[in-house]
Amino acid sequence: MKLKNFFLIVLYPLTRTFYILCGLIPRSSITWIFGSYSNGFSDNAKYLFTCVTDTCPHIRAVWISGNRETVEKVRRGGGKAYYRWSLAGLYYSAIGKVWYINSYVSDINYFTSNGAVVFNLWHGIPLKKIEHDIERGPLRDLFHTESQFVRRVGTPATFRTPDYVLSTSTYVSESRFASAFRVSAARCPVLGYPRIAPFFWADEFLHAWIDRWGSQNQLTSINAGKNYRQRLVYMPTWRDNNDDFLGSNHLDPARLNEVLVRTDSILYLKLHFSTPKPVLEKFRGYPNLYILESDEDIYPLLKYTDLLITDYSSVYFDYLLLNKEVCFYAFDLEEYANDVRGFYADYREQAPGFIATNQEVLLRYLADRDDVSFAEARSKLKKQLHDYVDGNAAERIVSYVCEKESLK
Numbered sequence: 001m002k003l004k005n006f007f008l009i010v011l012y013p014l015t016r017t018f019y020i021l022c023g024l025i026p027r028s029s030i031t032w033i034f035g036s037y038s039n040g041f042s043d044n045a046k047y048l049f050t051c052v053t054d055t056c057p058h059i060r061a062v063w064i065s066g067n068r069e070t071v072e073k074v075r076r077g078g079g080k081a082y083y084r085w086s087l088a089g090l091y092y093s094a095i096g097k098v099w100y101i102n103s104y105v106s107d108i109n110y111f112t113s114n115g116a117v118v119f120n121l122w123h124g125i126p127l128k129k130i131e132h133d134i135e136r137g138p139l140r141d142l143f144h145t146e147s148q149f150v151r152r153v154g155t156p157a158t159f160r161t162p163d164y165v166l167s168t169s170t171y172v173s174e175s176r177f178a179s180a181f182r183v184s185a186a187r188c189p190v191l192g193y194p195r196i197a198p199f200f201w202a203d204e205f206l207h208a209w210i211d212r213w214g215s216q217n218q219l220t221s222i223n224a225g226k227n228y229r230q231r232l233v234y235m236p237t238w239r240d241n242n243d244d245f246l247g248s249n250h251l252d253p254a255r256l257n258e259v260l261v262r263t264d265s266i267l268y269l270k271l272h273f274s275t276p277k278p279v280l281e282k283f284r285g286y287p288n289l290y291i292l293e294s295d296e297d298i299y300p301l302l303k304y305t306d307l308l309i310t311d312y313s314s315v316y317f318d319y320l321l322l323n324k325e326v327c328f329y330a331f332d333l334e335e336y337a338n339d340v341r342g343f344y345a346d347y348r349e350q351a352p353g354f355i356a357t358n359q360e361v362l363l364r365y366l367a368d369r370d371d372v373s374f375a376e377a378r379s380k381l382k383k384q385l386h387d388y389v390d391g392n393a394a395e396r397i398v399s400y401v402c403e404k405e406s407l408k
Contacts, residue, residue, distance in 0.1 A: 030060055066084040071083050097405070165177045167188040232268065233268040233301070234310070235310045237314075238272050252359065320386070326378070
């Protein structure tokens with residue numbers, strides 16, 4: 001038996017009792033709790049939190065994290081934040097009525113979630129199948145397990161059904177989230193994603209927001225692209241079967257940099273935080289390759305780019321709102337489609353841009369781009385996936401929750 005599992009079993013009577021007791025505590029309707037994956041200050045929850053903090057004085061917005069640096073970062077911006085296992089952190093998560101998470105209740109604290117209204121903001125419109133819809137691979141085994149140890153002791157947060165799941169269109173609610181989270185489509189309100197708000201902000205407001213809630217790295221990254229004719233960003237997705245998300249064996253940084261120099265372009269590399277360091281090191285030291293920190297918030301930067309290169313990442317569904325080019329570098333398309341999770345729809349029909357399946361094709365495309373033929377496909381997909389094309393999702397969520405939960 002693994003040591004971790006041994007401690008989980010030993011502590012289970014205590015943690016289960018604590019969970020039950022939290023369900024008996026009266027919860028404050030004006031206390032809203034926020035958290036994100038990997039203990040960061042990020043994604044939809046971050047943008048909703050900053051909006052509530054700044055525009056809803058009648059709501060007590062509290063950020064909870066297991067990382068003390070994150071807590072201090074939120075506090076420097078003027079937000080209320082507490083360490084997950086501090087007395088204040090336990091207190092507020094136990095009395096807060098509405099929870100906003102990006103993944104699972106463990107973003108905040110599973111053990112204090114009993115009795116809370118959980119609103120899962122999720123982290124993108126999925127192309128690859130998620131949660132209970134996953135058909136193949138190790139995650140399929142997790143979500144379809146019959147093991148009561150896994151469900152109740154090992155990863156109980158995974159099986160905590162949310163009360164609401166945020167959606168961007170009726171199509172997304174009905175074709176993806178309802179089945180993935182095992183909730184009705186009515187519990188997937190179409191309100192849009194708070195994280196796309198920077199796409200619609202004026203530069204002055206965006207820079208002021210970054211000064212307060214972001215980091216100097218974000219402003220440095222934006223400024224780094226000002227002297228180039230074209231600004232590209234490469235964002236590969238998580239892979240269940242391979243931790244080389246970048247595809248470093250399928251991309252020569254020296255040849256890539258040559259193309260970028262010839263076209264007067266800068267390429268931002270935004271990699272998954274789990275990308276191994278040796279993979280990342282191969283791409284350092286090239287003048288036209290700009291490596292972003294793995295935890296850097298990419299959304300303020302995206303509006304200043306001209307082309308997104310990705311593979312199967314849901315970020316390109318958001319990028320459609322910018323009406324800019326998208327290129328797909330799917331170097332492992334057959335393997336990914338057949339052996340990993342599976343897709344919700346035909347990949348080529350859901351990928352409105354040039355698709356390169358090897359390095360030679362990708363580099364030729366970057367050297368001489370012709371994207372006109374994909375504009376209509378992008379427009380059609382945008383209408384299917386986004387009922388709203390604006391930066392007001394956070395305000396809609398506040399109004400929706402106040403009405404549904406009788407909070408005024």
